[in-house]
Amino acid sequence: MATITLKPFKTPELIIECNNITPDAFAGKTPAEIAELEIFEGKVREKLGDFFSVTGSSGNTAAETDILIDGDCSRVKYLGSKMTVGTITVNGNADMYVGGWMKGGKIHVKGNVDSFCGIAMEGGEIEVDGNAGNYVGCAYRGDWRGMRGGTIHIHGSAGNDIGTFMLGGTIIIDKNAFIHVSTHAEGGTVVIKGDVEGRVGGQMVKGDIYVFGNVQYMLPGFKEIDRVQKEIAGESATFRHYIGDLGERHPKSKGKEIYANLYVKASA
C-alpha cells in the first residue's frame, strides 16, 4: 500500500468541488501529476495543487492507494465521489457529498460531515466519527434510486431525510436523528441508536428501520403487529414490530403483501 498525503494550505473563497480526490484518479500518478488534477471553484477550473500540498506516493492501482487528507475539508465537496476501491482518511471535517455514488473502498472522516453523505451509494464503507448533516444515504434530487449497497456508520447524530428512496445497504446512526427516515424506501436497513422526532418510514414500500430510543411522533400508516427479539448492529434487544406504510402500494410475494418493517426497542 502507498499513501498520498494532501495538506490543505489555502481556504477557498468559494466552496471547491473535488470529484477528483479518489484513489481511482490518483493511482499511478506522481504527486506533481496529482497536483495538476482539475477541480472547480464555482465555475472556474482550478488545480488541486492550488489548495493542497501533495506528498507521498500513490499505488500502481487504486486498490493500492490510500489518501490521507491532513487537515480541514469544511469547504471541500465531493470527496471520494464515485470511488471504487482504496481508502480516504480525513483528519478533520468534510463538506457535502462525501462518498456520493461510491461503489467500493472506504472513507473515514474523523470530524463531521455536511449533507448528502453517501448519496446514491452502491457499495463500500463510510465511517464518520462526528455528526452528519441531512440526507445521509439519500437519492439525488428527483431520483427514485437511492442508496443501493454498502454501509454508512455515523458515530454522532444526523439530521433529516436519512435513506430517502433507499434500495439496499445499511445506515447506522449511533446517536439521534431528526425527521424523515427511509421515506419512499424499497429496501435497505437504517439503524438509529438514539431518538428520532418523527416521520419515520413515510411512504415506505419495503426495507427495515430499527430505533433503539424513542420515536416521538409515530406515523399513522404503521401498525404494531408483534414483539420480536432481534440482534442488529452488535446489540440484541426486544422490539415492538410495526408494518407499514399502509397508505403506500406494496409488492406481493406468493400472494402475500410485503410491508416495510419498523422495530422500536420496547421499554423494559
Place this chain on the structure above:
Amino acid sequence: MAEILIKNGFVIDPSRKINGDVMDIAIKDDKIVDKVGSGAKVIDAKGKVVMAGAVDVHAHVAGPKVNAGRLMRPEDKLFKSPDAQEHYRMEMGFSIPSTFKTGYDYARMGYAFVMEAAMPPLHSPHVHEEIHDTPIIDEAALPVFANNWFVMEYLKNNEIENAAAYVAWIINATKGYGIKLVNPGGTAAWAWGLNCLGINDPVPYYDITPAEIITGLIKTNEYLGLPHSVHIHQNSLGDPGNYTVTLDSLKLAEGVKAKNKFGRDTVMHSTHIQFHSYGGDSWANFESKAKEVMDYVNSQKNITVDLGCVTLDETTTMTADGPFEHHLNNLNHLKWANVDVELETAAGVVPYVYDKNIKVCGIQWAIGLELGLYAKDPMRTFITTDHPNAGPFIRYPRIIKWLMSQKAREATLASFKYTDKVIDATNIHGIDRELTLYEVAQMTRNGPAKSLGLSHMYGGLGAGLDANVGVFNLDPKNMPSDPEMIEKALLRAAWFIKSGQIVVKDGEITNHGNKRTVWVNAKVKENPQVMRDINEKFLKNYTVAIGNYPVWDSLAPNPLVIDIDVEA
C-alpha cells in the same frame, strides 16, 4: 453573409434523384445557387457525404409539458451535462435537454428544421418563448385541436366552414403551423377520468365520436389548404392489440384528395406509429403487428407516418394524451404530472426506463425498426423517436445505424435478456433489408419536407432552396464495416451550414445561427358566427381575456410566415 463552395463531396439529394455523385454545392447568402465566384470560401468535402439539412417532423422540444419534465426531473441532468464551454451556453439534460442543448445537438446532427408536435393553444406564448430560446434550428409548432370544445361542437353538426374559421383563428393567434390531433375525444373524456379507446366510442358529454373528429379535421385541413396534412396521434396508444384501431383510423383517409399549393399529396400524417402497431391482448402475449400496419401504409399513397422508435434509454414521456400518462404511471409507479388545459386539451408527464432486459421493451424496439424496414416508400416514412417519448432525439443516428445494418440489429438483439422471446413476438430477426443512405435521406430530409409542405425551402439541395447543408464523415461508396462508425459520423457533422452560415465544424458549434420561427398566416372569409362563439367562450369559460390570448410578435422576432388565402 457571403459565398461558400462545398467541393467534391458525394452528394445525396433525393429531391433531384442524385445518389452519391461527386459534385459541388454552391451557396450565396442564405440560398443554394448554381455557381459562386472565385472568392467563395471553399469547404473540402472530398470523401465525405453531403446532404441537405434534415427535417424533424415530430418532436416535443418546447412548451409547458417539456418544461414540466425538466422541473420534475433534475436527475435527468445529473452527470449528463457537459461542463461549461467558452463562448457558448451551458448545456444541460439528456431526455429533456435545455433549450440551448436542444439547438446545439440538432445542429451537430445536421438538422435544419424541427416541428414541435403538440402546442396547447392557451400556452402558446410559452411554446414560442422556448422556441425563441432554442438556437440555430428553424422551428414551427402544431396546435392541438382534437379535444377542443369549439371543434367538437362544429364538427358534430358537420360545419366544416365554421371549424375552418375557428382553426384559422387559432393558428393565427398561436402562430401555429397546422392541425394536430392527440387521442381524439379521449383527452376530452379524461376530464371526467374516462377515455376513448376505439374510434367509434362516443366522447362522453359531447355527442361525437373520434372517427367523426378525425374525418372532420381532415376536411377542415383540406378546406383551408394548409401546407401540412392533419397530424394525428391515434386513440389507444400503447395498448396491446391496438393495431386494429390504428388501421381503422388510417382508413378514414381513403379516397380523400389533398388540396393545397405546397406540393403535398398526402392528407394524413400518423405519428409515432410504433406505439400503435401492437398485437396480443395483454403484456403476456404482446407482439408485433408492424407488418400488418406497414402493408396498409404501403398500399395507400395519401398517408405518411413517422416511426417513434424505442431507443432503449431512460427517458421522459410527455403527451397531450392525459389518460395514457395516468395508465403509464400505474404501470411503473414513478413520478406523474397531469394538467387540464381549460377548453382545449390536457397533458401528462411520466419518466420511463426502456430496459433492454424487459421483454416488452425489446419487442417495442423491434417494432419501431420493423416498420422502417417494411416501408416501401421512404418518402412517406420518417425517422423519429417521438422525442422524448420513445427515446431522445440524439439517438436518430443510432436508429439509422440499426436500419442500415443487420449486424448492428442482431448485436443489440443478442444483448437482450429475453432474446428468444423477443424473436418469437417479432419479425426483426428474419429481416435482412439494410437501408441505403439515399433512403435515409428520403426519410429524414426530402420526405418530411414534402409532407410538411416545405419542400420549396427544406430537404433538398437544388438552387433556390435554403442553404442548409450537412457534410458527414461517411463515404457512401465505401461504407464502414463497423456500424458504430455510421452512428458516430451522423451524430457530429463535419460541417453544417444553416441558412448560409457555418454553424458546426468538426462536430462543434461555431455560431449561434439565424434561428427562424415558421408559422402559417391563414386568411379566411370573415365569419361573424365563429367570432361571436369565440368572444362568448372567452367571457364565459376561459380564465384569460381574449386580448391576452394571442402570441405577441416579439416572441417570434425572426418569423418565416407562410400565407394561405382560402378565397384566393
